[in-house]
Amino acid sequence: MSSVVAIEHVEPVSGRSSVVRSLHRRPLVVVAVAFVAALVLVSLIAPWLAPYDPRAQDLSNALGGPTSHHLLGTDSLGRDVLSKILYGGRRSLLSIAEGVVVVLTLGVPLGLIAGYRGGWTDQALGRLAEVLLAVPAIIFVLVVLAVAPHNEDVAMVTFGVLGVPVMFRVVRGASLRVREDLYVSAARISGLSHPRIMVRHVLPRVKGPIIVQATLFAAYALLFETGLAYLGLTSDAGTPTWGGMVGEASAVIEQQRWLLVPPGVVIALTILAFAVIGDATRDALSERTQSSRASSRGRPTLSTPAPSHAGRHAGDVQLLAVDNLRVVLPDDRGEVPVVDSVSLSVAAGETVGLVGESGSGKTVTALALLRLLPPALRMSSGSVCVEGVDVSSMSERAFDRLRGSTLAYISQEPQSALDPTFTLGSQLVEVVRRHEEASRPKARRRALELLGMVELPDPERVARSRAHELSGGMAQRVAIAIALAGRPKLLIADEPTTALDVTVQAEILALLKRIQRETHMGLLLITHNWGVVADSCDRTMVMYAGQIVEESPSQDLFDRPRHPYTLGLLNSHPAMARAGAALTTMQGGVPSPGSWPTGCRFASRCRFVASECTGHAIPLTQQSTHRSTRCVRTAEIFGEVHA
Amino acid sequence: MVRLLLRRLAASVPLLLVVCSTTFFLAALIPGDLARTILGPNASQDQYLALRDQLGLNKPLTERYWAWLTDALHGNLGQSLFNQEPVTSLLDTRLPTTLSLVVGATILAAVLGVGLGIASARSAGMLGRVVDALALVGLALPNFFLGLLLVSWFAVSLQLLPATGYVPFTQSPGGWTKSLILPVVTLALPGVAVVAKQTRDSMKDVSRQPFVRTLRASGISRRSITFKHVLRSAAIPVVTVIGLVFVGALSGTVLVESVFAMPGLGGLAVQATANHDLPLIQGVVVYFTVIVIAVNVLVDIAYGALDPRVRVS
Numbered sequence: 008m009s010s011v012v013a014i015e016h017v018e019p020v021s022g023r024s025s026v027v028r029s030l031h032r033r034p035l036v037v038v039a040v041a042f043v044a045a046l047v048l049v050s051l052i053a054p055w056l057a058p059y060d061p062r063a064q065d066l067s068n069a070l071g072g073p074t075s076h077h078l079l080g081t082d083s084l085g086r087d088v089l090s091k092i093l094y095g096g097r098r099s100l101l102s103i104a105e106g107v108v109v110v111l112t113l114g115v116p117l118g119l120i121a122g123y124r125g126g127w128t129d130q131a132l133g134r135l136a137e138v139l140l141a142v143p144a145i146i147f148v149l150v151v152l153a154v155a156p157h158n159e160d161v162a163m164v165t166f167g168v169l170g171v172p173v174m175f176r177v178v179r180g181a182s183l184r185v186r187e188d189l190y191v192s193a194a195r196i197s198g199l200s201h202p203r204i205m206v207r208h209v210l211p212r213v214k215g216p217i218i219v220q221a222t223l224f225a226a227y228a229l230l231f232e233t234g235l236a237y238l239g240l241t242s243d244a245g246t247p248t249w250g251g252m253v254g255e256a257s258a259v260i261e262q263q264r265w266l267l268v269p270p271g272v273v274i275a276l277t278i279l280a281f282a283v284i285g286d287a288t289r290d291a292l293s294e295r296t297q298s299s300r301a302s303s304r305g306r307p308t309l310s311t312p313a314p315s316h317a318g319r320h321a322g323d324v325q326l327l328a329v330d331n332l333r334v335v336l337p338d339d340r341g342e343v344p345v346v347d348s349v350s351l352s353v354a355a356g357e358t359v360g361l362v363g364e365s366g367s368g369k370t371v372t373a374l375a376l377l378r379l380l381p382p383a384l385r386m387s388s389g390s391v392c393v394e395g396v397d398v399s400s401m402s403e404r405a406f407d408r409l410r411g412s413t414l415a416y417i418s419q420e421p422q423s424a425l426d427p428t429f430t431l432g433s434q435l436v437e438v439v440r441r442h443e444e445a446s447r448p449k450a451r452r453r454a455l456e457l458l459g460m461v462e463l464p465d466p467e468r469v470a471r472s473r474a475h476e477l478s479g480g481m482a483q484r485v486a487i488a489i490a491l492a493g494r495p496k497l498l499i500a501d502e503p504t505t506a507l508d509v510t511v512q513a514e515i516l517a518l519l520k521r522i523q524r525e526t527h528m529g530l531l532l533i534t535h536n537w538g539v540v541a542d543s544c545d546r547t548m549v550m551y552a553g554q555i556v557e558e559s560p561s562q563d564l565f566d567r568p569r570h571p572y573t574l575g576l577l578n579s580h581p582a583m584a585r586a587g588a589a590l591t592t593m594q595g596g597v598p599s600p601g602s603w604p605t606g607c608r609f610a611s612r613c614r615f616v617a618s619e620c621t622g623h624a625i626p627l628t629q630q631s632t633h634r635s636t637r638c639v640r641t642a643e644i645f646g647e648v649h650a
Numbered sequence: 651m652v653r654l655l656l657r658r659l660a661a662s663v664p665l666l667l668v669v670c671s672t673t674f675f676l677a678a679l680i681p682g683d684l685a686r687t688i689l690g691p692n693a694s695q696d697q698y699l700a701l702r703d704q705l706g707l708n709k710p711l712t713e714r715y716w717a718w719l720t721d722a723l724h725g726n727l728g729q730s731l732f733n734q735e736p737v738t739s740l741l742d743t744r745l746p747t748t749l750s751l752v753v754g755a756t757i758l759a760a761v762l763g764v765g766l767g768i769a770s771a772r773s774a775g776m777l778g779r780v781v782d783a784l785a786l787v788g789l790a791l792p793n794f795f796l797g798l799l800l801v802s803w804f805a806v807s808l809q810l811l812p813a814t815g816y817v818p819f820t821q822s823p824g825g826w827t828k829s830l831i832l833p834v835v836t837l838a839l840p841g842v843a844v845v846a847k848q849t850r851d852s853m854k855d856v857s858r859q860p861f862v863r864t865l866r867a868s869g870i871s872r873r874s875i876t877f878k879h880v881l882r883s884a885a886i887p888v889v890t891v892i893g894l895v896f897v898g899a900l901s902g903t904v905l906v907e908s909v910f911a912m913p914g915l916g917g918l919a920v921q922a923t924a925n926h927d928l929p930l931i932q933g934v935v936v937y938f939t940v941i942v943i944a945v946n947v948l949v950d951i952a953y954g955a956l957d958p959r960v961r962v963s
Contacts (some may be wrong), residue, residue, distance in 0.1 A: 087953050136669050142939050143901030146931075149923045150673055153931050157681035158947050165676075230792050234905050238920050250792075257798050257909070267795070275790040282789055284950045411869025424864040428882045428957060438868045473958050474861075489868050 018507035035285040039280040050096040059087035061247040070263040078268045081254070083259050091247035095270070098248050099232055099277075102163045106228035107221055110174045111165025115217060117171070118178025119205045119225075123186055123211040129179070136172035144169040145231070146340050152240050159241040166231055170224050173377035177220045181213035188212075192529035205370045210522060215292045222285035226278045233274050249274050325352040325392070326497050326529040327376070327414075332389035334368075334375050336600060343601040345384060346371050347553040348627075353497060353529040360544030360561065361533045362576070366597040368553040369533045375498050376531075377416055378406055394496070412442050419502040421483035431485050432470030435492060457488040462518060484518070491522065497529040498636035504539065516543055540563065546633070548572050552597055552608040555627060556637040569636040569645050571613045607638070615644050658950050662943040666936075673935045674718060677928055678711055688731065688926045705731075727936060728929035732922070735935035741915060745937070747816050748903050748914035750826075752941075754834040755899040759841030760892050766842065767849020767888075772876065781850065785843035793902050797836040797909040804832060810825075814911035833910045837902045841895035848891040852884040859883075885956050893949040897942055 049056060058078075065085030073080045079088035121129040140303055144166060151165045152158070185191060186209070194204045236250025249270045256266035332349040335342035346368040353359045361369050375386045392397045393413055398406060410416075418424045435454040439445060445453060445509055451470075458466035461484040474482055483503060490498060500519065504512035520543060531622045532544060540547050540561055547564050549557040549572060557570040568574045575593040595612045604610060606621035613620070619639050629635045638644070677684075685701040686693075706714055720729065727737040765786075770777040792797075805813035811832055817825035856862065857880055865875050903916030911917070915934055922930040 138665060138672075141665055141942055142669050142935065143897060143904075143942070145901045145904050146919060146935050146938050147673065147676065149904070150928070150931050150935060151680050151921050152928050153923045153928050154677050154684055154687065156687055156926065158682070161680065226789065233792055237792075237905065238908055240920070240923055250794075253792075253795055253798065257801075260798065260802055261806055264806070267798055267802065271791075271795045271799070272793060277790075278790045279786060282786065306823045309862060336689050375865075377867055379866055381858070407869065407871065409869075414867075416864070416867035418860055418864060420860055423860045426861045426865065426879050426883070429879070437870060437874065441869050441871070475958075486864065489864065493869055520690055558836065 008258050014404050018448045031204060033287050035283055039283040039287075042276065042280045043284070046096055046280075049093060050100050053060075053093040055095060055643075057087075057090035057093045059090045061086060061090040062245055063087070070259060070266075072263070072265050080263075080265055082255055082266060088252075091252060092249070092269055092273055092515050095247045095249045095252060096244070096273070098159070098236075098242065099229060099250075102159060102232040103225050103228045105160060105163040105166040106170065106231075107225055107322065109164055110170045110224050111217070113219060114171040114174025114220075115178050115210075118175045119182050119213070121175065122179040122182030123201070123205050123209055125183070125186075132175065132179075136175050139169060139172045141325075146536070148231075148235070149240075152235070157241055157243060159235070162235060162241060163228070163232065166228065170227070174217070174220050174224065178213055181216045182209050185209050185212045198643060208450075219285050219289045219292070222281050223286065226281035226285070228351070229274065229278055229281070229366065249427065264391065286573065308412065326355045326357075326394060327351075327353040327531070328392040329372075329376065329391045330392070332372065332375060332391070333387050334371050334380065334384055335387045336384055342385075342387065345553055345600045346375065349389075349550075349553075349555055351548055351555065351558075352533075353531050355496065356523065356527045357546070358523065358530040358532055358544050360537060360540045360547040361531060362537075362540055362547055363549060363550035364535060364576075364597050366599065369549040369550055370501055372550070373531070373533055376499060377410065377414055378403075379416075409497065410489075411438065411493035413496050414499065415490040415497070416499045417483070417490050417501070417503050419505050421486050421506065422474050422477070423478055424486050425482060425489075428476050430471055430473055430478075435470070435485075435489055435598075438489050438492040454488075454492075457492055458485070460491065460522070461485070461488045462514075463488075478511075479507050480515065483507060483511075483515055487515075487518065487522075494526070495528060498523075499531045499533070501533045502535070503532075504536070505534070513537075519543070537565075549576070552603055553600065554608065554637060556609065557635070558627075559634045563634065567645065569630055569634060569641050570609075570638045571615050571644065572609045575612070615640055654954065655947060655950060658947055664945070666689045666939055666943065667867045669939045670719070670722065670932075670936055671715070673932055674715055675711075677739060678714075684772070684926060684928060710874070715870060722936065727933040730922075730927055730930045732741055732925045732927045732930070735743050736738055737929050740930065741933050742920070742944065744913055744915045744918050746818070747912055748900075748907070748916060749941075750819075750830055751833055751837060751912065751914060752896060752899045754830055755837035755841065755902075756892060756896045758834060758838040759845055759895050759899075762838070762842045763845025763892075763895075764849050764888065766846035768853065768876070768881065768941050770846065771853035778850070781843055781846045784839075785847060788840035788843045790840075792905075793836055793840065794905040794909050796839060797833065797906055800836060801909070810950060812911075816910075816912045816914075829912075833912060836906050837899040840902075841892075845888065845891055848887050849884065852887045853880055856880045856884045882956060886953060889952045891957065893945055896945050900941060 051262070063086060065081065067085065068077075068081050069083050069085040071081040071085070073076060077087050077089065079092065081087060082091070117132055121132045146164050147169060148165050152162055155161045182205075191204065191208050199207075232241075233250030233253070234249075236248040237254045239251065239254060242251060252270035253267065253274075256263075256270065259266060329349060329351050332346060333344060334346040335344050337343075349368075349372055351359065351372075358446050361372065363369055371380070372386065375381045375384075376391055378386075380386065387398075390397055392398065393409060396407065401409075425431065432451070432454055435457060436447070436450045439453045439457075440447075440449040443450075443453075452546050455466045455470060458469055463469050463481065469477070469485065471480065474485075477485065487503075498519075503519070504515050507515065516539060519530065519532075522528070529544075532539065534540060544561045547559060547561045548555045549564075549570065551572050557564070557573045559566070559569065564573065565577065568577055575591070578591045579593055591610055598604070598608065598611070598616050604621065605614070606623060607616075607625045610620045611614045617640060625637050625639055627635050627637045628641075630641065685698055685705060689697060689701060702708055703765070706717070725738065727741075729736055730740055766781055772779050801813045804811045812829055813832075815829055817829045819826040824829070846883060853876075862875060862880060865879055866872075868878075900916075903912075903914055904919055905916070906912070907914045907917035908920050915937060919931055919934040921927075922934065
């Protein structure tokens with residue numbers, strides 16, 4: 008007997024029409040519902056359907072296999088198995104109904120009250136549920152059957168009561184989430200009585216989980232009922248029951264094994280039917296709560312690169328050269344671009360900033376370079392060259408060796424970037440030993456050296472601690488130490504200071520600068536903080552809606568922006584504002600992937616927008632040796648460039 | 651950590667009390683008369699009154715409850731009505747069998763389930779469907795029926811293993827192992843898929859966490875990420891589920907011990923029910939509850955070992 012405890016994960020829901028519709032699309036569910044309905048009907052009319060009296064013995068014909076007279080054979084007393092199955096379903100279905108009714112009449116109202124009211128009612132009921140769940144249900148029912156022998160109704164009601172806690176928790180959880188919904192609050196404010204709100208407004212929203220839980224409970228109730236019948240604790244010997252038939256079959260298992268089959272199959276099919284209905288309802292509900300997400304994996308498929316700007320820095324081999332990178336989100340209708348024709352390069356010792364509002368595609372660009380895109384995203388074209396070698400067609404295994412040793416990465420949230428369960432020392436030692444042949448003690452010395460290098464005051468102590476024991480700033484230092492362990496040539500830092508206090512921000516930036524000076528590594532610094540750019544970056548790329556819209560040496564960018572978006576960003580930053588001038592803000596937000604216009608993607612927010620800005624894609628045009636911008640009106644707005 | 655455990659143990663004392671009291675009152679309040687039930691319809695009124703007196707049914711409920719509770723606190727769960735032996739000694743002789751079965755089934759379900767779960771987390775598709783199918787089979791086949799199927803194949807047809815009976819370990823370790831295989835497999839099977847699903851789901855969840863990205867970016871091999879880092883974090887909910895599988899297997903013994911004629915607590919509970927032996931079955935409730943509480947404490951210890959954050963709180 009499985010425990011009743013295991014099923015509690017149900018998503019909240021609302022409405023039902025689309026749930027019903029999506030259930031219809033699953034043929035298995037239709038079959039399952041039909042099966043249960045047929046079972047109920049057959050049990051009701053069993054006296055008219057059954058070819059024999061299920062108690063009629065015929066010893067001369069005992070243990071006969073299936074024949075044309077006895078389609079499912081006869082048992083050890085010569086009784087017709089088919090007739091016994093038909094009659095046996097009556098008791099089982101009645102028992103299921105008793106259990107389900109108890110679970111519904113107690114579990115649903117109590118769950119609604121606990122979830123809707125909260126407070127001490129909730130706590131007291133929760134405790135009670137906990138106690139009831141602590142002991143295997145079957146043993147409680149045995150106590151009952153010892154006092155009230157063969158009383159199956161009492162047994163099933165008890166089983167129902169023991170199933171209440173699970174239903175209670177499901178309904179409580181679901182109504183807890185509904186409680187704060189606007190229309191429920193509105194109903195409360197408009198003075199509707201609490202019971203009325205619960206029945207009229209909360210109950211319909213939690214109906215889905217209730218159905219799921221009730222069907223699954225029905226499956227368990229049948230398992231339970233047949234088990235008791237198998238043990239002979241519920242019915243007297245003559246009454247046909249499915250579980251009792253399995254018990255009788257087990258006594259003659261060496262003479263006629265066939266007898267196990269009919270009751271076993273009908274029990275299994277009935278349980279399966281309930282389980283299929285419950286599972287499908289749950290799936291249909293969770294499909295509605297989460298938007299369908301297409302996922303596709305695999306190596307990026309590469310198309311021939313379009314004409315590009317790769318030749319700009321011809322001559323010297325760049326540490327990193329990205330050309331025409333495109334990242335897409337595959338979905339039902341095709342591919343939604345998320346990052347589009349991004350080209351960038353970083354030289355050894357250089358710091359390049361990647362700037363833009365949230366949602367502009369900076370992080371996706373960084374993850375694509377490292378081949379660490381989430382499974383839903385795919386790099387569809389473009390090339391990535393590391394030290395002059397095209398790595399985009401490199402095998403996963405070969406690329407694995409680049410990570411940590413050539414390319415390293417630190418992320419925005421330092422604490423969640425560290426494994427919570429291992430000590431920081433052991434994480435660091437593992438990374439060190441991945442990149443160099445070192446004995447454990449030697450790797451440990453190197454780990455402590457790295458912790459010292461990132462200016463942590465007490466490396467020994469830090470090595471012994473775990474991520475949750477450190478402050479954000481300290482955790483970020485450890486993350487930097489881990490990134491440096493393989494002596495990388497390029498560090499990609501995704502907003503490394505955003506989650507930190509302002510004073511700590513400056514320290515971390517100073518640390519990165521110092522390390523860069525010492526190791527001459529390249530740094531791709533993703534940020535939306537102009538202060539960071541002014542402080543650290545030699546060159547800066549501005550990203551908007553998946554594209555680079557301006558590229559420039561940082562100082563020139565501040566002095567003479569050549570794209571209206573850059574100008575807007577600069578003007579809305581307090582530190583950059585000119586004294587006396589009003590601080591402006593940009594209206595609206597970055598359009599999300601899938602809703603990008605054909606023309607200039609910034610057009611809807613641009614105060615210089617003109618007719619030529621919309622209608623066709625705007626190319627990134629070179630303004631001077633080191634500057635380019637994606638704006639057709641640059642000259643009109645900002646004047647000619649004086650290179 | 652030690653303090654956390656002590657607190658959990660202290661919290662389980664009232665739980666045990668509530669469960670035992672519930673059982674007691676449940677038995678007292680259920681429609682039915684124990685003395686009448688035991689004697690059957692043909693007994694005389696004198697016999698009936700004598701038995702009621704002997705069972706103490708004439709005393710007020712609270713007095714009976716108090717007496718039962720004080721005795722229980724002194725380790726005395728009363729005498730079996732059927733053969734007059736002390737309940738605790740009857741149960742103690744049966745305990746090793748049940749523990750062998752349930753611990754064996756839990757280990758088997760955990761090992762197979764975690765293995766399958768890891769495999770199907772790494773390679774979706776075929777294996778995932780195997781796990782899903784196994785879950786349906788585990789749910790749909792009642793354990794008593796599954797046990798009989800195994801008996802019919804491995805004992806009756808192939809004659810590889812004994813159909814029923816238990817051999818104590820002290821008597822013959824080989825025989826002990828053989829006698830346990832079929833019932834342990836029967837008890838473990840429903841748990842395998844449950845553990846596998848939880849392992850797969852929580853490994854997928856953990857794989858999406860930022861620290862896995864950092865590990866990959868720092869060049870750690872995928873094998874180490876899966877088996878060392880992801881598995882350890884993912885193991886926390888899996889341990890909870892393994893605890894539930896243990897409790898499931900424990901209640902499963904009621905049927906499975908009957909199928910395989912194993913002399914354990916579950917089988918004893920069924921006999922006690924058939925004999926209307928109320929003190930004995932109340933004793934089984936106490937033993938089961940204590941076992942469940944012990945397992946929950948073990949689960950807590952495992953939490954602490956896996957997740958350092960628990961130790962602090």
